[in-house]
Amino acid sequence: MQPKSDEAGNLSLDFLAGFTIFMVAFIYVATLIPGLFLGLESKSIDYDAVAYRTGVILAEDPGMPYNDPSYGGWENIPDANKGDVLRFGLALSTSTPNILSAKKIDRFFNNTSFVYPDDYRSRAVFGDYPYQFNISIKIEGENSTRSIGDPLPEDYGYSRRLVKIKEDSSASIDLTKIKGCYWSNQTNDGETDDGKWNNTINSAPGPTTHPFSIYLNYTYLTTKGPYYNNPAYQIDPISPMEDGITVNVSDLDKTTRYGYWTATGDASAAGGALNNINLSRIYVTQSSMTPYKPPYYIRSPFSNVWDTNTLPVPGKLYIDDGSTPITSLSSPVKVNKSVSLVIPAGSFGLSSLGGNDPSTYLNITMVFTLDPNHGDWFLNSTQCQPYGAFVYDYDPARVNQPYLKNGTLEVAVW
């Protein structure tokens, strides 16, 4: 019997050829499969997501650092130390999404301090891929759109946020409010306020030096804001908010005897021409105790924080609606009608005047002097309740409260 040839375990050549062809085709098809899912990671979706992320960071985040012990917010960090700015964010605080801070916007769109694209890419756009982008904001009342970045290409990822920008408060003190100080707390004796005013203004000439004070209670301002102390409506002089204020005192001429008689058509009865009203000094005094009444300038417990002939750099003083600020009071400045004192937002404003101490009582006193022959009565705030100063607080009858302006923030990424 012939032994049977044992072919078990051998591969036939035919099988080898067929299997090779199958495997080559299989591998080829397998490498094509990832291409089927290209649509899932398409570029435009990726760009939209990055634009959305940047939009959220800018509109809803206050940035980092937000409340640094030495700087306050990132917007106060000087250009030399801009490496300390970790993340941009334009919101006032974490609790106020879409409500933006004007100082943060100013700093963010100031491309002399931050350089496009690197400074912005690492602090607002993020990601490993070197995206190009354009960030712009249009603010109600501004003629031009502010923007950072390159011109837009044909196709880009896009995010649009509707925001509000907080404007500082201001006080407009006019004849009505000055009169209000005099008569509001007096008992009704049957005489009208105007009648009392007219009688007094025609009595013997009064003093020739008149302190006109504005009073800010930082504790009250930082704890008793509207809407449960919502930062959007607060007047907060303390870091990191550091809001600014504007005090407009108008109708100064009408508070004098001359103004009164001019208004009644008999200027000669005032006993001479318009009294020379001079602004001779501005004192800023601070106390951490409840002030006495009245807190005349330089009166205990207040102590001076600002009593120089030159005004500190951020404070701006405008006389008679002029457009050029007065920088020195070394000689008294003549005032015909109005004085406007602007203390802008920022670390050199109210926060530094009050030593960034939330228990501060701050008193800003403008001292007006008249010429010796024309004393008068009402050019001052000494009768205002309760401290002999105009109180700058959350009463809309006294202070025009912080105002939110509309804005549109757009982020384009490609």
Add this chain to the structure above:
Amino acid sequence: MVDESGQLYTIEGFAAAMIMLFTTYLVLSATSVYTPGDTHISDMQLEQIGTDALKMMNTPVSSNVKSPLQSIIETSNATTAAAAFNTTFLNYVNSRAGSNPDNLHYSAAVTYRNITAGDTTNNYPLASNGLLTGGEHPVRVTEWVIANIKLPGRNTVEPRAVLVEVLLWRD
């Protein structure tokens, strides 16, 4: 004799390769592959704009005034309220940083709880600037508003929470 069971021959190998390649060709040559994400992103952008617009309308511009949206809800004259909502809402959703405003369409309604009528939920139309014909692809955005309002079934003006619901779409 060679056992041929389980063997693959050249001709079958060719056939399998051809079938796989033909299938791949068919799939790849389809004009484009739509993924759900494509439409989702533009929906999200629309939703974002609508939510922002309602939120900004419900934010008072100053501490001593009501929010525009609250004032609109409290307006008893339906025509006046619709006109005010139309102007304000379109101002917001169409505003862009560039020069060309957007062109969005919406339909807004207010939903409230009717306390007396068996505790049901009722609604009434607020304003719209386009008809939903069915071909559009709207997104829905909402905002709760607390307004001093006299709702049907009540005799007094009282603070009530109502839901402003807006359908927003692009042509």
